[in-house]
Amino acid sequence: MAPSERQKMAAGEWYVCLDPELEALRETARDAVFEHNSLSPRDRGNIGPALANLLRAGEGARIEAPFHCAYGSNISLGGGVFLNAGCVILDTAPVSIGSGTLIGPSVQIYCAEHHKGAAERRAGLEIARPIDIGENAWIGGGAIILGGVRIGANAIVGAGSVVTRDVPDGATVAGNPARRIGGG
Template sequence: MNHKERMLAGLPYKAWLDGLTEERLANKLKIHQYNQLSPDQPARREDLIRSILGDAGENINVEAPFHCDYGKNITVGKNFYTNYNCTILDVGRVVIGDNVMFAPNVSIYTAGHPVHPDSRNSGYEYGIAITIGDNVWLGGNVVVNPGVTIGSNVVVGAGSVVTKDIPGNVIAVGNPCRVVREITEEDRRFYFRDREFDVTDY
């Protein structure tokens, strides 16, 4: 098993071996092009972001700047939107469902390093896959750590650091992120806290 295979298997690996440096450089060049595109080039933006990501559904919108390591290890579903300055360290696989929204400065980190300094200084690192379900909204400056699974229909509050799995159909906030309550049918009436919708076409 070479180091690229070890990386994708969630095993300790060295990031400069077996062509990984070259793959990251090739992706960085695409990312640089993407982040420099004029906003009035939607077709070029669409083509380029689809060449960066491993797989993507219909109707995706990735605001620049966007950053990732390899790109090909990221899968997003339909109707994906990420606001400015999203960073995805995709040394492990990142799977994102349908109808997912990221606010500005969301960071998805599959990458990590050993805790003990001797182990860390050896150069070995790891990537543990992250999965995000359907209909998820991550607030501004949310960080998702390696190995986390976030269930469907979840809202994660701004500034949260998600270190453990979050079940579906809940609101979760904090550092470390914790579930504060379930999302219920009653929530359908409100658009923000106790402010009720004055429209019916939603």
Template sequence: MTSDTRGGDTRTMYDRMLAGDLYIADDPRILEASAAAIDLITAYNATTPRQEPLRRLILEQLLGSIGEGSGIRAPFYVDLGSRIRIGARTFANFGLVALDVAPITIGDDVMIGPNVQLLTPTHPIAPGPRRDKWEAAEPITIGNNVWLGGGVIVLPGVTIGENTVVGAGSVVTKDLPANVVAVGNPARVIRTLEDDDVAPERQP
């Protein structure tokens, strides 16, 4: 394996990517991992719910891990797939985009509405490095029993605490604590959840 000295670093761009450091996505290992993920996700998106055993097999090959009883409605889109870990009994509706340049960890019993985006990649604000194609990524963590409403966007580096509800269309730019309801762009906490909050509600 050859090293890449751009930026004065002797590591490969693939190793830099895995470390969460700036990298350029022209490393053959990055390109191969991306191509393999595209093959699998294309196959997955061509299946129907009647092909559940095949769908499960593809997800197990694509993802870092997926727990018992979890399911994802097609279409589903990833960067690498292998850096996504999903707990048990989690459900993601149509159109989930999970760009996993950095790890994406999703807990147990999570509900993900349609067209949610989990975005780990970052790009330099300075025009020069951005033009030179440098990029990086920061991990996303979604705690147990979180509900992300339809169209929610979670930005790089965000952690959402367990039981928290994020209202439809919100953009989560910073960490949210456990047991709260958050809405808006940027998402802000509007109330704390109590143990007796059991009545069904519309998405906030």
């Protein structure tokens, strides 16, 4: 039997994102995100209950509203992680954010990469690439992290940067595309 689109997505192969099973999973995530974003801060706590059921979060992890994710189930947050308002995570592949990491406002984390061919894009063909952010990293506001990237522990990504390649432990990067400007 041929693998499902969900199985192909999880395996890092090209898959069709317009698949009904994937749409049902995204609908579950949209409902959880809506609940999270609609609750008052007192009622929401660190992470809204429905969203907390989708993703894995260590003690003290916190997600400010508004927040958006594609599936939620591919997101893992270490203890004490903070996602500021306006964070978007398109988690078509695993997104791991290490303990103590701070994510600034309006940061966008994109695992999905659409096909370069126009006909294939219209058909919904995409591939998912994982993103790993190490412990105690700091991602400045408005930064964009592209799929397949690893950001090392204690690294700093300057506000507004577009990260297209790995960032070593302790390094500081900034710009579009992000380039090393200091650190380890």
